[in-house]
Amino acid sequence: MITHSTVQLIHGPRRLTVWFALVLAGITLATMTYPTTAANRATELFGDNSTMVRQIRVIDLASGDKFSTGSGFIISPEGLMATNYHVVSSYIHEPEKFRLEAILQDDSVETLDLIAVDVVHDLAIVTAGTAVDTYFALSQKPLSKGDRIYSMGNPLDLGQTIIEGTYNGLVENSRYRKILFSGSLNPGMSGGPALNTNGEVIGINVSKGGEQISFLVPVAHLATLLKDARAATDSTDFSTRIAADLMADQQRFYDDVIANMNSERALGELQVPKKLHPSLNCWGHSVDEEDIRYEATHQHCQSEDAIFVSREIYLGSFRYSFEFAETEELNRFQFYKLLESRFMHRPSYVHADEDEITPYRCHDDKLSLASGNWKVSTCMRSFRELGGLLEVSMVMASLDYPDKAAVVKVSSSGISRENAFLLLRSMAEAVAWKR
Amino acid sequence: METLIVQTGMRHGRVAELARSSMGVLSIGRGYDNDLVLTDAHIAPRQIRLFRDGDIWRMEVLDNTNPVFLNDTVVDTTLPQVNPGDAITIGRTRLTLHSPDQPVEKTRKLVLANWLSGGSVGFLLPLAVLLFAAAVDLVVVYLLQSTDLKWGGLLSAAMLGIAIALGWAGLWALGGRIIRHQHHFGLQLIATASVLLLATFIELSANLLAWPFHNAQASELLEWIAYFAWVAILLHLNLLIATNLMRTGIAAVLLSAIISGGLYAYYWFAESDVEYNNSVPSYSSTLLPPLLPGSKGASAEEYFARLQKEAGKLGKEN
Numbered sequence: 004m005i006t007h008s009t010v011q012l013i014h015g016p017r018r019l020t021v022w023f024a025l026v027l028a029g030i031t032l033a034t035m036t037y038p039t040t041a042a043n044r045a046t047e048l049f050g051d052n053s054t055m056v057r058q059i060r061v062i063d064l065a066s067g068d069k070f071s072t073g074s075g076f077i078i079s080p081e082g083l084m085a086t087n088y089h090v091v092s093s094y095i096h097e098p099e100k101f102r103l104e105a106i107l108q109d110d111s112v113e114t115l116d117l118i119a120v121d122v123v124h125d126l127a128i129v130t131a132g133t134a135v136d137t138y139f140a141l142s143q144k145p146l147s148k149g150d151r152i153y154s155m156g157n158p159l160d161l162g163q164t165i166i167e168g169t170y171n172g173l174v175e176n177s178r179y180r181k182i183l184f185s186g187s188l189n190p191g192m193s194g195g196p197a198l199n200t201n202g203e204v205i206g207i208n209v210s211k212g213g214e215q216i217s218f219l220v221p222v223a224h225l226a227t228l229l230k231d232a233r234a235a236t237d238s239t240d241f242s243t244r245i246a247a248d249l250m251a252d253q254q255r256f257y258d259d260v261i262a263n264m265n266s267e268r269a270l271g272e273l274q275v276p277k278k279l280h281p282s283l284n285c286w287g288h289s290v291d292e293e294d295i296r297y298e299a300t301h302q303h304c305q306s307e308d309a310i311f312v313s314r315e316i317y318l319g320s321f322r323y324s325f326e327f328a329e330t331e332e333l334n335r336f337q338f339y340k341l342l343e344s345r346f347m348h349r350p351s352y353v354h355a356d357e358d359e360i361t362p363y364r365c366h367d368d369k370l371s372l373a374s375g376n377w378k379v380s381t382c383m384r385s386f387r388e389l390g391g392l393l394e395v396s397m398v399m400a401s402l403d404y405p406d407k408a409a410v411v412k413v414s415s416s417g418i419s420r421e422n423a424f425l426l427l428r429s430m431a432e433a434v435a436w437k438r
Numbered sequence: 439m440e441t442l443i444v445q446t447g448m449r450h451g452r453v454a455e456l457a458r459s460s461m462g463v464l465s466i467g468r469g470y471d472n473d474l475v476l477t478d479a480h481i482a483p484r485q486i487r488l489f490r491d492g493d494i495w496r497m498e499v500l501d502n503t504n505p506v507f508l509n510d511t512v513v514d515t516t517l518p519q520v521n522p523g524d525a526i527t528i529g530r531t532r533l534t535l536h537s538p539d540q541p542v543e544k545t546r547k548l549v550l551a552n553w554l555s556g557g558s559v560g561f562l563l564p565l566a567v568l569l570f571a572a573a574v575d576l577v578v579v580y581l582l583q584s585t586d587l588k589w590g591g592l593l594s595a596a597m598l599g600i601a602i603a604l605g606w607a608g609l610w611a612l613g614g615r616i617i618r619h620q621h622h623f624g625l626q627l628i629a630t631a632s633v634l635l636l637a638t639f640i641e642l643s644a645n646l647l648a649w650p651f652h653n654a655q656a657s658e659l660l661e662w663i664a665y666f667a668w669v670a671i672l673l674h675l676n677l678l679i680a681t682n683l684m685r686t687g688i689a690a691v692l693l694s695a696i697i698s699g700g701l702y703a704y705y706w707f708a709e710s711d712v713e714y715n716n717s718v719p720s721y722s723s724t725l726l727p728p729l730l731p732g733s734k735g736a737s738a739e740e741y742f743a744r745l746q747k748e749a750g751k752l753g754k755e756n
Binding site for chain 2: 294295296297332333334335336337338339340341342343344346347348350351361363364365366367368369370371372376377378379380381382383384385387391393396400402403404405420423424427428431432
């Protein structure tokens with residue numbers, strides 16, 4: 004018994020030690036296996052797919068050297084290649100000044116033709132005209148937040164790389180809901196593919212928001228563009244296509260915005276429209292410090308989207324703001340002097356030159372509406388090559404009370420003339436004093 | 439009337455081309471034995487003779503080769519009576535007759551010169567005027583424009599204004615000392631201070647006048663006109679006190695036009711190049727509080743119809 008128990012005692016600890024060692028080894032193995040398999044997956048994906056990813060260069064004809072670079076990838080057996088619109092936009096705007104070429108893994112060079120563009124989603128399809136054996140499959144499976152994704156491309160012209168990150172759903176508060184990729188894209192990777200663990204394309208690298216915050220265009224838009232490109236017979240007139248896409252896109256957006264204009268919320272003694280579109284981001288603040296002799300409440304909503312059209316022109320900005328101000332200490336002249344400093348057009352983000360945009364034309368007047376008398380200033384200018392899309396800005400200030408006032412501002416860039424007038428007029432008439 | 443005076447040419451001041459009768463006679467012609475010698479090839483050596491006939495004066499035409507006109511009527515062989523104020527035309531020369539007892543008015547220049555030489559206004563009065571002007575300007579600006587109800591900035595601006603006015607008056611006093619040998623610093627200071635006071639109100643009224651137009655160009659134009667006006671008034675007074683110029687008014691208007699025109703051209707050229715980099719349009723930003731209740735503005739239909747017209751002009755400039 005004693006012996007037995009001793010053996011058992013002796014055995015006991017031994018068995019425990021063995022178990023302990025086994026568990027420890029298991030944990031170690033498990034912790035080691037996870038990164039190993041992940042790293043292996045990236046290695047495998049890179050090995051399998053790197054021949055289908057190319058560097059795309061815009062070549063300046065005069066100097067014969069590269070003007071800008073991006074990435075692209077093969078998506079069909081006939082050799083069609085997907086990239087970003089912004090990678091090839093210089094060539095689209097000035098085909099006489101540039102040409103496109105792709106650099107293969109073995110450093111050989113192919114000259115590219117442009118096949119199709121989707122300016123709104125920042126996509127383009129190009130081709131070298133040669134059939135290929137291997138090409139990427141476009142994924143149709145939805146992803147869940149936290150899924151691993153891998154992005155390939157040629158950052159900063161440093162050579163082809165693969166980076167790993169996580170899928171974090173679609174961006175909220177946005178008209179063109181891009182994929183939020185928690186990984187770090189860099190310039191030059193634009194147009195490269197983002198893959199799921201099966202090596203299927205789930206998105207296209209497009210831009211970066213901050214540390215580990217990058218954006219991908221969902222692959223569904225590429226699938227649509229590919230279908231259109233195959234169905235189209237004549238696709239050489241890209242400017243018309245770009246203008247038509249922008250026109251259709253603003254129409255969808257402003258239809259919703261103008262339809263929402265009736266709804267009301269309170270701001271000080273004002274009734275103003277509610278958030279006019281779910282994609283907008285609204286902010287508010289108020290001023291009531293002691294040494295400032297007035298009180299003001301301010302709300303503004305703006306679109307966080309920008310459509311890249313050319314290096315100088317980004318469209319899609321839409322912003323409106325309401326301000327209610329009142330004073331007990333300032334006399335009426337002082338108060339309206341103060342309002343004058345608020346009665347300003349919002350500076351434009353568009354820094355295009357004379358051949359791309361017309362000079363401003365403004366009309367300023369006193370306006371009598373159901374809500375009372377206002378001073379209104381509206382300024383607009385027109386993009387010369389985008390089917391007459393406008394940039395408009397309206398400011399209005401109420402004129403009826405010596406000690407309280409409202410200032411309303413609306414501005415939009417990339418809006419049709421018809422929508423601009425609907426928007427401005429409905430906005431002018433939507434603001435009212437509380438009964 | 440004892441004597442008669444004949445004036446040739448229409449020039450005033452400087453050269454007194456006057457001839458005075460003596461012993462009741464005054465002869466006129468190209469010859470050197472005349473009382474009034476005229477170098478005019480169309481005049482006879484002995485052309486006319488003016489002589490006293492009792493209380494009146496008559497004219498005798500001595501040579502009929504070319505006609506002699508009295509108040510634009512040809513004189514025949516009779517001896518017409520002549521009076522002060524009559525005009526005689528002979529050859530290419532026009533003569534005017536005057537009476538020596540004709541009253542000569544004191545000119546405004548003379549009055550001013552008299553007054554200027556009368557004595558100094560001292561320094562206290564001009565300084566008081568300057569302080570008054572600065573104080574009025576300060577109060578007006580405070581009541582109409584101050585939004586934070588703070589005096590510090592306004593006071594420092596007023597002090598700067600006073601310093602500039604003193605410097606400006608000083609420069610003109612120096613000019614006066616050189617040109618007229620009299621500085622009149624006190625008067626220059628009073629003039630400058632008064633015009634600065636006026637400028638406060640001129641610029642205010644430009645703002646008020648521009649309001650009904652609701653137009654950026656109209657506001658700008660009125661601002662420039664206001665600026666031009668008070669600069670012209672200021673220069674006119676400064677020139678009047680410091681110089682002996684004949685036409686100080688015209689000189690002041692010209693100078694002011696050159697200054698404001700030059701400044702306008704400078705801003706215009708400076709802005710014309712940056713128009714496309716400048717992402718803010720030029721628009722009418724004047725806001726006035728409700729002063730005249732009941733004044734109506736455009737209806738929404740009218741406003742947006744006019745805006746449509748503006749939109750129609752986009753891209754049609756070139």
